[in-house]
Amino acid sequence: MTQSPYQIESILRGLQVLSLFNHHTPTLSLTEIKNAAGLNKTTAFRIVSTLESAGYLKRDPETKRYRPGLKVLQLGFAAISSLEFRQVARPYLRQLSEAANETASLSVLDGMEVVYVDRVRQQQIVGVLLGIGSRIPAQCASMGKVMLANLPPANLEVLLSQPLQPCTPHSLTDRGALEAEFDRVRTQGYALNDEELEIGLRAVAAPIWDHTNSVVAAINVSGSARTISFQRLIEELAPSVSETARQISQAIGFGGIR
Amino acid sequence: MTQSPYQIESILRGLQVLSLFNHHTPTLSLTEIKNAAGLNKTTAFRIVSTLESAGYLKRDPETKRYRPGLKVLQLGFAAISSLEFRQVARPYLRQLSEAANETASLSVLDGMEVVYVDRVRQQQIVGVLLGIGSRIPAQCASMGKVMLANLPPANLEVLLSQPLQPCTPHSLTDRGALEAEFDRVRTQGYALNDEELEIGLRAVAAPIWDHTNSVVAAINVSGSARTISFQRLIEELAPSVSETARQISQAIGFGGIR
DNA sequence: AAACCATGTTTCTTTCAGTGAAACATTTCA
């Protein structure tokens, strides 16, 4: 994110309002929007009215509460479609999934959460049904660990200063343990998940690097602990996933230096 | 979409720029944006710079082309999460899919296209792999037909005045045939798709009504013509899908009058 | 019933944020 001399405040305010809605707060009232965004009441009302009339917010006339409108959905779909690494990664993901006969996924990091942006499924995963847009705590996920491990240290520091929640008794939440895990991940080039997200679920992930030498996404192969033994995870799937991630990285212009 | 006295032009321009990106044009140059949006060059540059610095656009420094940034993705995910009928419909969709041992889907109508917003898959569908965000021509899809059939007549008139493309030799593109089909759909309360979208694919869809007595979405069950005979489609799946749609409609506040 | 409070909506005034023209810088192409 570059700091530009141009900052159209009105646009930023409109987008700020749209970004107030999330999984936990799918609807908001005018006052809630005003308070959350720190805006003058009249300004908030005008922004909300503008967004509503343009289809970006939808208002329930009875409750007077707002929720994102179809236009936001369209923006999101277009953004998913235009993710360069998603377009490039799709065929690789499909091939990986078929070769392993397990589910292969692609995700991005959003704060301390992993967000799924693509998925090729071979069989029903026990327990968790994760579709596109699904979010899980990053520290519990193989893909999350891979992306966190490759963050610039200052960014990682900010994220790790928050309290972390466990997902299962196997989850790592102790900061020291996590940092040791990130060291391991950076060295190996992949991250394992051994029932940390959900009991009965195993996964291995590797990072996708782009042409600016940043990790922009991660892929993984995941499945039931019944079909994925720990030995298979290490000896078969880790090399496969790592190689596929390397191919995708190369395909999107990664130069190989990190 | 209500016409409000408040229209903050700057916000609308910013959002207009964001909505220029789509599946066919995932990246755009400044000049392309300027021309497509009909903006003054300097204004376009400032809007684009604002959006870039806020994470809504990402610029490739080499090509100087822009594509949607992660922040748009986040908006889209939040919008998907906050779709009320999607939250309510998920368990019903899962149950329907399991009972039929076929794939169940949920979609919304966007112009003359159906956009998938949820999907519970039981087995690999022959041919088309449709994920969340996928779009198909509405006239070729069971869910599209159900939603079109229940549009206000003036809205439907506008959409039908455009030329329609066929998907397979079985597709309906003749206006007279479509209108007869919509009458049938309104009477029956469901729509069939008998290899109109893709050879070898059959589906049946029913509309989801909300508390304002509008059709806001549709669900369907679809599968291979090998596992879904025409008889099974009519006798087993159509009643199932219709009943599930009725339950979802009721659950989101539909009063039953239409 | 009246008073009070909270929220949503409209009106009015002010001023500077945002616009567009023009100039400049860089890149592309014949």
Added chain:
DNA sequence: TGAAATGTTTCACTGAAAGAAACATGGTTT
């Protein structure tokens, strides 16, 4: 190489956007 196209910055202007205040509505309390 020069011209054209594209991208970026500067400057002048004004009305678009902001915020204060008033008004409207609905719910609660005395």
